[in-house]
Amino acid sequence: MSSGASRPISRDSATSRDDRDELRDAVRGVMDSKRQEATDHKAAIAAAKQREHRQAPMLVVLIALTGTLAWAWIARPAAIFGEPPGPAVLSPARAEAQARYALFLSRARIDAYRRAHGRNPSQLADAGPVEDGVSYTVSGQGFVVERTVNGRVLRLDHAARPDSFLGGSLDILHSR
Structure with a gap:
């Protein structure tokens, strides 16, 4: 068997260990980055849902207020606008x-x-x-x-x- 084909290229063990440490740190960095992206994404979704939950009651209040104002403008209740004027007194x-x-x-x-x-x-x-x-x-x-x-x-x-x-x-x- 030929010796060059089946044997890995030999490197000194210190360089090989440094390469492995760098590779492990790079993989760990990618994994940490992906984990942080997933956490950020979940936080963004939770914040959006929380905004939706806060906006829904505001929307209901806004619709009710608009309806009440429209009714008051059309019906012109005396409690808001006062009594309508009586007939004018002529000289x-x-x-x-x-x-x-x-x-x-x-x-x-x-x-x-x-x-x-x-x-x-x-x-x-x-x-x-x-x-x-x-x-x-x-x-x-x-x-x-x-x-x-x-x-x-x-x-x-x-x-x-x-x-x-x-x-x-x-x-x-x-x-x-």
């Missing part, structure tokens, strides 16, 4: 101006009905919308519309000039 001059304008509009509707039908309407509603508090009386070919305001009865009949009856009411109604 006597403004109330009279509104009454005069209501009678003026009623007169205009009655005149339009007379032109279209050749007669007075049997009731005020036949001529169109009826303003609050306006009464209508037919007498022969004529008529009278009335409304009480501030304890005073205002009358506008078929013979009166509507623009003079209106007077400065439009100026009062347009002013704030």
